[in-house]
Amino acid sequence: MSSITFKKGVLASTIAMVLAGGATPFAIAAEEAADQKTEVIEVRGIRGSLKENINAKRFADSVVDIITAEDIGKFPDKNVAETLSRITGVAVSREFGEGEKISIRGAGPKYNRTLLNGQTVGTADWFILDEANRSFNYTMLPSVIVKGLEVHKSPTASLEEGSLGGTVILQTRRPLDMDANTVSLSAEAQYSDQSGETDPQLAGMYSWKNEDENFGFMVSAVQQDRTLERQGLEILAWDEGDDGYSIPRNIGAPRFLQDRERSTYFATLQYAPTDDLVMTFNALSSKMDVDNQNANLLNFPTANRAEAIANATNVVNGAILATSDDDGRAAYNFINRVSSTETKQFHLDVDYTTDSYTLNFEIGTTKAEGGTLRETSWEYNAMTAGYDYDLTGTPTVDFGVEPSDGENFTAGWIWGGSKPGTDEEDFVQLDLTLPVDFGVFTEIKTGIKSRSAERTQGRHAYSWHASQDVDPNSDWNGTMWTIFENCPTLADCGLDALGAVNVDVAAGGNITSQLAHNRAVMEEMAFGPGSAYAIHDNLGEIWAVEEDILSLYVQGDFSGDGFRGNVGVRYVSTEQTSSGYNYSQDSSGLKTLNGNWLNPSELEWVSQENDYSEFLPSFNIALDIAEDQIFRIGAARVMSRQNWQDISGNESMGSLSTTQKNTGTRGNPQLRPTIANQFDMSYEWYYSDASMFAATYFVKDINTLRTSSVDIQDRYYEQEQAWVPVEFTQPGNGYGGLIDGLEFSIQHDFGGYGITANYTYTNTSTDEERDPAKVGSGLIEGTSQDMLNLSAYYENDTFGARIMYNYRSEWYKGQHFNGDELYNDDFGQWDASANWNYNENVTFTLEAVNLSDEEIVEYNIDKVRVMSIYANGRRFVAGVRVNF
Template identity: 35%
Template sequence: MNNTLQQAIRLANRTLLGLGVLASAPQVLANDEAQAIEEVQVVGIRASLEQNVNMKRFAGAVVDAITAEDIGKFPDKNVAEALQRIPGLSVSRDFGEGERVSIRGTDSSQNITLLNGQTVATSEWKVLSALSRGFNYAMLPSDLIASAEVYKSPEARIDEGSLGGTIILRTRKPLDLESGTASLSLETQYSELPGEWDPSASAFYSWKNDDSTIGVLGSLVYQDRTVERHGSEVLANYVPTTAQDTGESVYVPWGLGSALFQQQRERRGVDLAVQYKPTEAFDATLHYLASELGASNMNQNFLPLARNAVRDGGTNTQVDANGVVTSSEIDGSLAPAHVAYDVIYRDGSSMDTDVVDLDLNYDMDGIRLHGQVGRTTSEGKANDDFYEFFNRPNDDRVSWTYTNAGRPSASFDNSDWITNPADELILNGYFESRIVMTDAENYAQADAQFDVEFGPVNEIEVGIKLRDREITQDRLRTTAANMAPDGFGDAADFWSGAVVSGLHSETGFGPSAYFDPDRAKLNAYFGALPDCADGVTATCAKRNQVWYPSIFDISEKVNAAYVQANFAHEDSGIRGNVGLRYVTTDTDSGAWSFSSAEGDYVYDVVKANYADTLPSLNLAWDINDSMVLRAAAAKVIARPSPSQLTSSVSVTPESGRGSGGNPNLEPYRANQYDLGMEWYFAEGAVAAATLFRKDISDYIFTEIREENVVTPDGVINIPSMSRPQNGPEVSLSGVETQLQYTFDNGFGAVANYTFTDVGDATLVDGTTATLPGNSKHMANLSAFFENNLLSARLAYNYRSEYFSAQTGVGKLYRDKQSSLDAQFSYYVTENLTLRAEALNLTNETVSDVFELTDGPTLQGSEWENGRRFFLGANYKF
């Protein structure tokens, strides 16, 4: 039989067998043809799942993994979204794309991500985002990643710093690949809300010489994405106030927001590696990774100030049994400032990350030496050009209706000026802000592994690691002075006829249309303002002032040493590791404070240090060929985030809120335990359940208190100042379950469910504090089909509500979330694959819930990100 005919028969039979309609076909094939079918290498979804199971099964700790079965074929567009398929993991999708990963009910800031075993510096592009130790996965295209391992129980050899688990991302090495391995991917995505198509592309190439002693690989990624988000926002919580017409104390939001966020994301990534292996004993790899995210954006928010409106101009106010205002007619003639409109342009906002790493390995007889040195840096730029309009006081044209039938809303149906403004609103708020955040870490480590024969102990690992990290934030502000009584001008002066429309199709909020200011007119007006100087009495600009309250510098030095013994007892089937890690942490936290005595800013540095001894034990008992019983115990720490350690402050006098840090914070500390059973009942299949518990001490909670803040403008009283404090103990426990199986006909399923329960910490004053980020219920279900011609997957993800933040009037929760995603691939040839993908098929929204102290539970903000669709092709050379 010629090769062409043989390949055709093989293809036809594999396809029919995959569809499950030819179960008896192998009986009528020639033996050599049947043998050929059996020898075909498993690829695609099934290959990736089998690798994931094998990594879990033979790991020395409690580990789950995700692998890319081929170049550029990581299971999801975003690494975070792939990780959410793992039991106990959940992600945030605030802008329709996975950014932060939470593990086992712990907040994303309490877990670390390592790239090839080392820290990845990270920063932010959003003004309101606090610098965190949690990695922002929007920075990392999945095309650059070969695998992701999640260590839920620690080993002494792995960096400390995670309360829930440690994620280790790995890139490829050229000597592990065939020389000339190359791929090219082209793709376009359609985003529903902006109605835009955007391109993306990636390319990969790897080469090595005939002797496999030197290799080079490179990967490039280019992605654009038009982002649009519609928000129905509840600002500054439900602050009790007194209704104007009834005199009752009622619950009403400080402000509502009809928000439109638009962004053009431009992601560029490069991954380069040079590997040199002149002998079997020595190996050196120089690795460079860089990723850049251009994040220029614009945010518009039409803001009915409900508290002021009901308090000063509410008529016919209706209140339910809980004291919640359900409706109120707002008479503009009675109320002063009760409608605002914020427009913020953020051109040039961005963040980048790069890593330079040298990895050395030397293998002697029974001894393996490893050394690694490198540097990782990140810079984030958060720019703000802020303009704020307010209504003219006591203007009967600015009347509207407030309602809250479970969801607060504002109706301006009889106010035509919203889309055709004249002088109802005046522009009287303006500033420009330029924030630059940097994160840089130098690291060096040396490790040694010794083969030994101490009973069941077969290997001893020892090592040391030094880390030097510096995190900074600088800020410049431009403001105006000598503003006229009527502000900078009427709304009509800064408008050329454009209108924002089409908002809130899913969130049911109003208004859904309002005028769009003319940016060119805004730029022309404020660009022409003269610089403020002595004797200048006209409106002027104070340009590029150093804004000391927001500036800080945190230096952190971490030194660690460890010893770990790996053991395996062949007769009993017991294996695992036991180790001890000792780590010291020294921090210098510097910030500016205003001294009323000296009349100027002074720079203060607060020093802190602590040391921790972190034992760990991992046991695995291979009961038989398919059953594994695991147990683990360890002590772990999670350091405070940079924003929590700074002594700088940020205040918003208009809403009476502010926030600051605490340089003397101790880290979270926890004793944790795991007990699990894993059943590998078929090739690439697993059924498993794991019980876990974490007893957390030095719990960090947010304290809300009244505070007087000294500024150059005088002492400002802030009724709700937020600061982190170390608190008492709290316990977290739960169970993870998972099931994975592939049928002979090409169908398969992956399912997992995690239950997590955490108690509230009781504070000294008798009040309670809640651990953030914990969803009691999390579930994932993926069903797939794959044969020689195509593969398809439908994936559902769910997490229940979780505590987000403590506010001055109660607790803020993120409501339950779910998503349904789909993928389809068609294998045109062995080298060419066409694919399609859809994210958030059911167009789920993201929303918040307020649980008021001694009050009702009320709906908060809600955001719609829309669906996204992808079409693409991958060609492997």
């Protein structure tokens, strides 16, 4: 429990320091208004946190939403993204059952920024199918280390640029703001009903400061394990032909398994040698080991297109939803991956305050590295198969062979590779605040910041099928043929030793009755003693992008009788250099590293430059139209730089075929940033100390939305020793567009129990004409038309509980790895949490995630063209927290 004192006039003049990462407005106001008559707010439990949230929002100069944790570990969610999803206008993706990336006000993950204490945190994606983007992966940051979250929807000149939807600032705790010898410990057990496993989650924090309260440190550590299992139904592509039909290329029932081990360490050191000077040093280290495996039993309807069309029994909008083929092909695809991701940040923050000015100096660095460090894929083909599928209602797929009998599947192929990446940035900034008495202006702020960043991607391909006959000078002899000679079926070599397994997803047929994936045996044969394989650089997917950014701003804060706000302009200069390989096509785009098998006759590392500058003006004003009512107006020009992958020299392709359409993607180093002129207008009514109502209208007039073009070029298919055409989709500088919408939120406390609810309506349109044959045309990524959050709580001195519902309607997710447009169907999830305060120091907790066991459904353009149905299951967490 803590006592918090605030005074409106004081807060109005100090909120800017809060948004820059300084002390909370309540602490500052309490100190400056000690001898004045003020209102005292008792902050405790759920109601206390809600009070603090709405008061921080109330006295901000711009449109901002804030969530605070009134004690360590008391966020209702296990990672920050899930907490953010409770905020009006914020949506979260949950591809693997845990919040990963966010969208704000209709702008997808790549159009938003997340900053830790006001600075960038590097991100390296662990999943091999993820593209290198600018969005932060929130699975790297457990909520226990965070004190508060700020979502800035209307920018100010002093706020770092780069967001189209909004900027999220995560604030951590500081030892000089806490009592000496503060200790927080928690131990939890998390049960996942999909995997049937229970995993430990441990966290601890210790904060100390000396008697003079001018030197202190805080250290925290979090260890979270999770046994993840995702089961589903996948269609890897819908192939359209000149015959007017679209046919699913591969239908499979995948079973994805992953062991997540996340370790996060955070430390803060503070020293205040004088009353004017405070130095703060933050250090973050977070690592997640995420080895994973995927087993998928696939059929191939487009292998015999004419047969699939002839036998079709259900066709909707040209999509073959039900058909059969007595001679159809089936195969198992087993994938094993060694993956990890690690991020570090070191940040020095120096504040010097006098009566005449305030100076802030910050310098630091961040680096992330990781990715898929090793992958192998094994294919075993059904000796005789045939299939019958029906994708209407609950999909069913049946094979003419028993899938759980390994003797029915014979050796096919082995391939693999790796995809590591890095993301790093060095930054330095200097900000100056001058108190002034010039008309309505009370402060002038100015500053300069320099950022130097680099994002890289490596890519290797492994070949087990080559032999010394191909290259007598090599020191390896590919072992694929030896493996398949010794293990001709899945019933040999212990490949079926783990028995049968049922894929528990909303689908029927014998496709769900599968042979368990024996990863250990496959890994031993592929990488154990006596194994040999060629290692190649996959030249088209190796790239680096360097980015140097210089920004300057000037901002004036003003206030008067019944109003306050700010006006300013930010200037930003960006210099980008994209580098990659230029190579001849005579080696399948590969260069063998441990031999002379494949070596392009022409190979050169080349770079392209792209420079641009922008002026970004902003204006915000808050008008006190009554003692408890505020009307806000905000206007600004904002920008968002394009994804790293999109501005790289990347060229990637899916699995090639001589009988099916081949697709790929390319980057474009000459992409311009996305620019928008935005306007916000909001009404806020604070009708009691823990209750409020707000309504907001927002509009973003966007130019240079990303468009795409298709270029067809031949590429060499080494497995079949044939040249095949590939349709490459490349992003380009496109047309303008418009995002506008309405936000409504209400928070009402009845005394001991209460509700919060918010709803966001978003409308989008683009100047580009919608053409389904042109990927992404007329679309804006990440936008759900409807988003809804509901929460109800009850608490007394001993017990507290919440139940929460989060919903978003369907949205366009961007380009699938096969080149198709990908959409996510509407998704709603129920969560709940409860706590029992045993005494002042000990609290027992219980949480439930995805209570209704909702599934994630993805589709291609038309909802009948299902791409995937994923079941992540429910999770239950029980634990104890000790604070003293």
